[in-house]
Amino acid sequence: MDPFVVVGGDAAGLSAASKCKREAPEREVVVFEKGKWVSYAHCGTPYYVKGEVEELTDLISLTPEEIEERDVALHRDHEVTAINPEAETVTVVGPDGEREQAYGDLLLGTGARATQPFETGEDVFTLHGLPDAAAIRARVDPAFDPDSAALGPMDPDSLRPYATRPAPETVAIVGGGYVGVEMAEAFSAYGTDVHLFQRGDLLPPFGPAVAGAVESTLDSEGVVVHTGTEVEGFDAGDEGVSGIRYGDQRLAIDMAVVGVGITPNTDIAEDADIALGETEAVAVDRYGCTDTDGVYAAGDVAESRHTVTGEPTWVPLGLTANRAGRAIGQTVAGEPTPVGDIAGTAVVKAFDLGAGRAGFVTEREARDAGFEPVSETITAGSRSGYYPGAAETTVTLTADRGTGRVLGGSVVGTDRAAKRIDTLATALNAGHTVAELERLDLAYAPPFSPVWDPILVAAKVLADAV
């Protein structure tokens, strides 16, 4: 049998490669990665920039050596430039030139890239991958050493120009999503003046209750938040970016990060006539298979099926990639395994605040998905009121009026709020109604929760409204 070929050596690709090898050790598995880095924790990059994670190589999950030990043939610096479904081969370009590689099964784990709609110059960064993270850290951290061994395969000479210039005094962040909010915290750790620009509200998928709480936290931490503000562009100076233009205003800056979204890397899929979905990511069935026989897609390049609607959706997140990759590895090893649905469950940290979301948070989203939504937002304690450390926890819960089915919600607060969203994610998977949610036997003890967990309080209030 021809090998299982994986395009992209990150979460989805390597989960699939490892799982396939574990389940079917005799199957040949070949991974092509166009860059130098494999198996790294993308979500950890803001904390590396902040310095909370000390070394870049701390973000590596598996080293190339560990991958090879699993008997996976890993080829870095090898780009797959074409898929030839009829021949069941891929075209690979590596340091030694171009060649064809036959596949029995193929997984596209090509990920996504940062969207960058502005004309930029020096000192305007995006944050997508370890080289970006290293460059930004080099630019902002006065103690940065480009010759450190803990920079892995980074070229010291590529970082030296960033490291030798004075750290920026004022940074503009464009985009108030995950990257924007997390980078605001990261830059603040260096005493940098931070301006965060966002078209609408912060963190749109989290809804207004979270947006408000995060904005007020950023504000109290000294970040200047410009919500409802359209950025027009940057001005370039002699030594990189010198200003940012918005409305009829201009702010002098020394550096900028643009985090306005990511785009799935679908080029080779499109060239091979592999179908994309309406979201413009690669369409897959519940086993992660594309419309082309033997070709799978997983991770940021692929769609998923939504827990609530059963319809295709695109929410590129880490667990989704790992889980789908692992399932596909099991499937190609001979045991067909669904990749699992997603509720769009996500959590984010903003200084001491944590927030979570799952399903459809806002009535608007829910209405667009064909429901007749009703929503309530409540604030309750994180612990018994008399127990030290209790903090306000705000929960938004949305349900369908006719059926009472829970559609989604959010949680935000300073005391262990974020992971409370898992209860809701599980209830969404179960298709629970508000009445069922209200009667869940959740854990209570004064140090951990009030008698009625904030999720239950929200359910009680919403139950009166559905």
Add this chain to the structure above:
Amino acid sequence: MDPFVVVGGDAAGLSAASKCKREAPEREVVVFEKGKWVSYAHCGTPYYVKGEVEELTDLISLTPEEIEERDVALHRDHEVTAINPEAETVTVVGPDGEREQAYGDLLLGTGARATQPFETGEDVFTLHGLPDAAAIRARVDPAFDPDSAALGPMDPDSLRPYATRPAPETVAIVGGGYVGVEMAEAFSAYGTDVHLFQRGDLLPPFGPAVAGAVESTLDSEGVVVHTGTEVEGFDAGDEGVSGIRYGDQRLAIDMAVVGVGITPNTDIAEDADIALGETEAVAVDRYGCTDTDGVYAAGDVAESRHTVTGEPTWVPLGLTANRAGRAIGQTVAGEPTPVGDIAGTAVVKAFDLGAGRAGFVTEREARDAGFEPVSETITAGSRSGYYPGAAETTVTLTADRGTGRVLGGSVVGTDRAAKRIDTLATALNAGHTVAELERLDLAYAPPFSPVWDPILVAAKVLADAV
């Protein structure tokens, strides 16, 4: 219509009274409480003894005045001594003598009392209710003031003898359940030498993984843990208890707390021929109604229905009481509302350790309930490994071999481990299989969770075994 009469002014009783009044304001609601205290947080008493909760009155949820404001007729110092189902009356003894009170609906919320199998003398305490908590705090806290206004209706003269004697140097705690573990922490806060005695393992409902972790934490905090040890009794000295006897050994002590369990207060129910269940608590249907028309029972005196088996069970905990009381209040107000099933979800704190449990944790429990159990215990990180604060989290997960259905489990660790049990409690309510659990879209971000939450890691491992 005759009034809704409630026996017992705590969680179940007052939840029912308040809810009934809110839904049917015209309905007369009468509550009889035999003691002086109403609506208090029983689960907070160990933290009051510890001094972490400063004042006894901090544990009050609703004052008598607040209850009266809800137009609930509250009678403290009134004991219901008999139920007369044929006449639909109860016999009440109060300061002004005995009288009959007619009821339309009746709720038994008589709670439970601490089991005390030993011959005891002075300085041997149980902890069940605020007077016990005040006495123990008076005995152990050198700064205790029996004349403090924050002691509510406590009689200062009843506390003075405890407060005037020197604080104990050595305390024995008999029973390694919630009370025992929480009191070990409480006494340690005063520098007391603490010996904890338990017949078998600590915290039996939590299973061996939690028992081991809690024992090792207690140990490292200086508590001397005597597991697998049967206590024979106490020796009395001139000034209260002087020793504890176990095996052929004797330890000199100055004080003891016995926390070996609680017994439901079913006397008046039994006298009225209201049926008990096999657990010896009052049997109820899914609306909390006993076998006697118009008579409900809720809280520690009543059985509940188990989420996993659908069979009656007795797990006296705070949320169960509040939720059942509230549902019964709604039912007697005219809208029949199920009290909800319970998974036996519980959490406990032992110093910096938190633990949770739900459903059937041990294979033995699950087998006794008619399943063919298979169980796995794993240890995973609480956050991404590179993120500061990540700590080991140990999860036990048990499932039915034939069906793959999740039956229960436990979580223990120092970093936000306890409330992770809510995910499992929700999955139990949904009747999820291990495969469904493994594919839950739980929240991931480095500060909050690894990509694979510890619950998912356990599900992945168990999935290979079912």
